[in-house]
Amino acid sequence: MGKTAGMRASRLLSLLLLLQTRGRMTGQQLAEELEVSVRTVYRDVESLSAAGVPVYADRGASGGFQLLDGYRTKLTGLTGGEAESLFFAGMPGPAAELGLGAVLAAAELKLLAALPPELRSRAGRIRERFHLDAAGWFHEADRVPWLTEIADAVWNQRRIELHYQRWGQPREVTRLVDPLGIVLKAGKWYLVASAEEKIRTYRVAKVLDARITDENFDRPPDFDLDEYWRSWAERFEASVYQGEMVVRISPRGLARLPHLVAQPIARAALATAGEPDEDGWVRVVLPTESINHARVDLLKLAEDAEVLEPPELRADLERTIVAMAELYGAPDS
Numbered sequence: 001m002g003k004t005a006g007m008r009a010s011r012l013l014s015l016l017l018l019l020q021t022r023g024r025m026t027g028q029q030l031a032e033e034l035e036v037s038v039r040t041v042y043r044d045v046e047s048l049s050a051a052g053v054p055v056y057a058d059r060g061a062s063g064g065f066q067l068l069d070g071y072r073t074k075l076t077g078l079t080g081g082e083a084e085s086l087f088f089a090g091m092p093g094p095a096a097e098l099g100l101g102a103v104l105a106a107a108e109l110k111l112l113a114a115l116p117p118e119l120r121s122r123a124g125r126i127r128e129r130f131h132l133d134a135a136g137w138f139h140e141a142d143r144v145p146w147l148t149e150i151a152d153a154v155w156n157q158r159r160i161e162l163h164y165q166r167w168g169q170p171r172e173v174t175r176l177v178d179p180l181g182i183v184l185k186a187g188k189w190y191l192v193a194s195a196e197e198k199i200r201t202y203r204v205a206k207v208l209d210a211r212i213t214d215e216n217f218d219r220p221p222d223f224d225l226d227e228y229w230r231s232w233a234e235r236f237e238a239s240v241y242q243g244e245m246v247v248r249i250s251p252r253g254l255a256r257l258p259h260l261v262a263q264p265i266a267r268a269a270l271a272t273a274g275e276p277d278e279d280g281w282v283r284v285v286l287p288t289e290s291i292n293h294a295r296v297d298l299l300k301l302a303e304d305a306e307v308l309e310p311p312e313l314r315a316d317l318e319r320t321i322v323a324m325a326e327l328y329g330a331p332d333s
Helices: 003-022 027-034 038-050 080-088 092-097 101-114 117-129 147-156 225-240 251-260 263-272 291-304 311-328
Strands: 055-058 064-067 158-165 172-185 188-195 198-203 207-216 243-249 282-288 305-309
Touching: 003 027, 003 038, 003 064, 027 038, 027 064, 038 055, 147 158, 147 172, 147 188, 147 207, 172 198, 172 225, 188 225, 243 251, 243 291, 251 263, 251 282, 251 291, 263 282, 282 291, 291 305, 291 311, 305 311
Parallel strands: none
Antiparallel strands: 055 064, 158 172, 158 207, 172 188, 188 198, 243 282, 243 305
């Protein structure tokens, strides 16, 4: 079958499945879904009718095309790519970033067409009532121009030559890596890859160039992506929060803490909270990245937190509060 004939056959099947899953549709609606002209839709409907498919047209302003009641096609088999894309059925945004948007839409259509009416109705209600948004609040989405190529290399077990921007020196490095998996965390994409006999994690947004080689690699037989990511994430958090501060915090401050600071800090507050004093305040030990980060977190709590240790953090806050008072004007004594 030639490419043009194959595309037309795929379009005819899509048209048939659209009518089966959605019922009556106008020529304009079908044309928009299939990204063709209304004239092409009419020709395709004639072809289906000639092939014995009981599709008929209702005339008038509210008319459209529909299948004879009870007719169901068995041509709902998923392609390999469509079946793989169903993993992302709840995340159309990430699927599109990976280059799977079109195949996901086709897979969902075929899956809906294969369901009996009552289950198809339940699936429709789920889509109406639930939506998964993987991105974090108040953060611009990463630019990941190489994500599709990297995902292809992961799937086909092909080595990649990465030109990568990192935090340390030298700022830019080129490495030949074995891509083992991709992780989406809080709207950020990460590549897990083996390089120089070590498994490392790369932020996909920091990839400046990616060249897929012709060389295949063997995956480590004992590698588990989920297990690796959990372990790496724990180590990453531990490496970030290397300092500690001892804070006396009010009941209101303790209740507000999960809404104002990062989750590892909030969890530590609950885990280390001592017995309340006569005013209900408790002593907690909180992890922190640096004095600068600690200052920002504590200023969010305002009068609901008092730093006890380290002394340099307490002194830093005193200087900050004095400077703020001078800026805004100290109250009259």
